[in-house]
Structure formats: C-alpha cells, structure tokens
Amino acid sequence: MSVDSADTPGAVHARAAALLATAHAVLVSALAGHRRQARAELARHDSERSAFVDDLLTGRAEPGGLAERAHRYGIRLSATHTVLVARTPRLTAEIVRRVDAALAARFGEGNTLTTQRNGDLVCISAGGLRGIGAELAHLLLAEFGAGGWQVAVGRPHPGMPGLVASLDEARDALDHASKLGFTAPVLNAADLLVFPVLLRDRGAISDLVATVLGPLTGARGGPRPYLDTLSVLFDNQGNHTATARQLHLSVRAVTYRLDRIHHLTGYHPNEPTQRFTLHAAVLGARLLGWPDATTR
Incomplete structure (x- = not known):
C-alpha cells in the first residue's frame, strides 16, 4: 500500500483497514475451499472403501480387479x-x-x-x-x-x-x-452356534415349543409368567433365590410356579433328564417370539 504525502492519517488508516479486510476475506475463502476439498476427499475415500467392502462381501466384482483393490487396503x-x-x-x-x-x-x-x-x-x-x-x-x-x-x-x-x-x-x-x-x-x-442349529429346522423347534410349553397356554393368566420364570431361572443357572430376586417374587412363589409348570407340562427344571428339553423349548420360544407371535 502506497502512502501519498498529502494523505491524512485517517485516510491512511482507512486504506490499511480495507486492505486487511480484503486479505482476511481471501484467507477465509481459501480455508473454506480447503475444508470443502478435505470433506470431499473424505467422502470419496469413505465411498470407495464402502464400495470395496460391499463388493468383497457380496462377491459381485470381477476377482482380478477385486484382488487389486484389496491389495491397496492390505488385504x-x-x-x-x-x-x-x-x-x-x-x-x-x-x-x-x-x-x-x-x-x-x-x-x-x-x-x-x-x-x-x-x-x-x-x-x-x-x-x-x-x-x-x-x-x-x-x-x-x-x-x-x-x-x-x-x-x-x-x-x-x-x-x-x-x-x-x-x-x-x-x-x-x-x-x-x-x-x-x-x-x-x-x-x-x-458361543452361539446352538441357535442357528435350533432355527435350521423351524418345524422341529416349533413342534418342540408347542409340545413342551403349549400346555401353559391353559394356565390362569396365560403362559407368559411361567415362561418368564423359566427364562430367568435358566439365566441364573437354576438358582431359585436369584430368580426370585430378579422377578421381585418370594422364593416360595417361584417354587409354586415351577410346580405348576410341572403339573401342566410334565416337565420340571430340577429333573436333570428334563432340564435340557425345557431349556431348549424356552430358547426356541424366545427365538420364535412365542406365544406373542402366534396370537397376532
């Protein structure tokens, strides 16, 4: 910025302020452009990565080209x-x-x-x-x-x-x-391989649930309280005290429910030979959404 000898201090200050404002505007514009470019580069990088993983996991891409792209990612x-x-x-x-x-x-x-x-x-x-x-x-x-x-x-x-x-x-x-x-x-x-096995034969697991737990549908209040009791009992490895605490019941109430389950179904979780069948049926019911899914 040149200064004329006839310029007043106020004029010099005004021109200097205008010059600084212009420089600031140019700098802001340059930084904004840099940020836009960086965001665009990140978006392109994310898009390429996502497309590569999608092709990798669906097998739609040509193997040679996929191998070349995989090499770029160290795979x-x-x-x-x-x-x-x-x-x-x-x-x-x-x-x-x-x-x-x-x-x-x-x-x-x-x-x-x-x-x-x-x-x-x-x-x-x-x-x-x-x-x-x-x-x-x-x-x-x-x-x-x-x-x-x-x-x-x-x-x-x-x-x-x-x-x-x-x-x-x-x-x-x-x-x-x-x-x-x-x-x-x-x-x-x-650790969860048993569940795909259970669902692999949906007809068989549905039959197991209906046969073992079906009689609970005739209980007063429906099967839900008994099913919840069995679920919590198995989650607590058969511990009646922990089950009662989690269900906000007395131990006597839990024992009563288990006796009712035995009376209605013929199965009792305290019997070693019956425990696995009951547990498998309860897991199957949870996977199938029984009994809610059958009443919609």
Whole structure:
C-alpha cells in the first residue's frame, strides 16, 4: 500500500483497514475451499472403501480387479479373516473414521479395515488378531458410553467365502441376541452356534415349543409368567433365590410356579433328564417370539 504525502492519517488508516479486510476475506475463502476439498476427499475415500467392502462381501466384482483393490487396503483374499459387526442407532461416518484410525493405530495398517455397511459398523480383521473384539468395544464405550450398542465377532474363516461366512455369523449373533434378550457388550458367534442349529429346522423347534410349553397356554393368566420364570431361572443357572430376586417374587412363589409348570407340562427344571428339553423349548420360544407371535 502506497502512502501519498498529502494523505491524512485517517485516510491512511482507512486504506490499511480495507486492505486487511480484503486479505482476511481471501484467507477465509481459501480455508473454506480447503475444508470443502478435505470433506470431499473424505467422502470419496469413505465411498470407495464402502464400495470395496460391499463388493468383497457380496462377491459381485470381477476377482482380478477385486484382488487389486484389496491389495491397496492390505488385504490378502486367500488369507484367513474375522469379521466383526457393531450395531447402534447412533453410528455416524465420523465415528466410523475415528474407530478405523484407532484400530489401525492399535493393530497396524493393513490388519483391520473398518467401514459402515447397512447401518452397521463392519470391521474386517486379520485372522487370529488377539483382542480385536475387546478393543472395538473399548472404542465404542468411549464414543457412546455404556449401553445402546453391541459387538459380535464372527469366527475366522479362509478366503473370500470365509469373509461372507464370518459376516453372516456376526450378524446372526446380533439378531439372536436381540430376540433372546442377551445384553453382553461383546458376543462371540462361536458361543452361539446352538441357535442357528435350533432355527435350521423351524418345524422341529416349533413342534418342540408347542409340545413342551403349549400346555401353559391353559394356565390362569396365560403362559407368559411361567415362561418368564423359566427364562430367568435358566439365566441364573437354576438358582431359585436369584430368580426370585430378579422377578421381585418370594422364593416360595417361584417354587409354586415351577410346580405348576410341572403339573401342566410334565416337565420340571430340577429333573436333570428334563432340564435340557425345557431349556431348549424356552430358547426356541424366545427365538420364535412365542406365544406373542402366534396370537397376532
């Protein structure tokens, strides 16, 4: 800025202020453009990552091109991988980015790949990576606090079909946990293998529920109080005192309900030979939504 000898101090100050305002506007515009470009780059990165994981887990892409894209993310398609799925209604793209960066920092680039898919957080990890489920739970706890989210860990499987199998196991574990009321923050699909077995023959499990628990529908007040009693009893490993406390009943009331169940169904959970049948029927009822699903 040039200064004329005839300029007054006020004029010089005004021109200087105008120059600073112009420089500030240019700087603000440049920073805004940089932020827009950064956001666009993040969106493109997220979109490419999401598309790659979707192609990887559906098998729709050409194998050669998929292998080339996998190499960019450090994934060997022939290796063994484990898929983890986290479910919460509060998930956002920014949270997924933070979790992805934290897992990569903890386990090393190329050992984990995290993205958002169908509303869930999906993490592909190298097979045999120890502590990945606990670490993901720790990160979600920091993001959301306790409750309102759940992580399921599929079993490790080799190759591309193994990725799909591990994903299905993790998603099924979350679905089963929702139906059964399991609230543990981390679920291992290997611990829940009995439930896919139960549902594999839906006709058989429906017949088991109807045969074993069906007589409870004739009880005064319906089957729900008795079904809840059995569910809580099995959840507490047969402990009558803990069951009574959780149900806000006396131990005598719990004993009475169990005796009524025995009278109506012929099965008693205190009988070792009958306990497994009753427990399987109760689990089946929870998976099927019985008796509510049959009365709609």
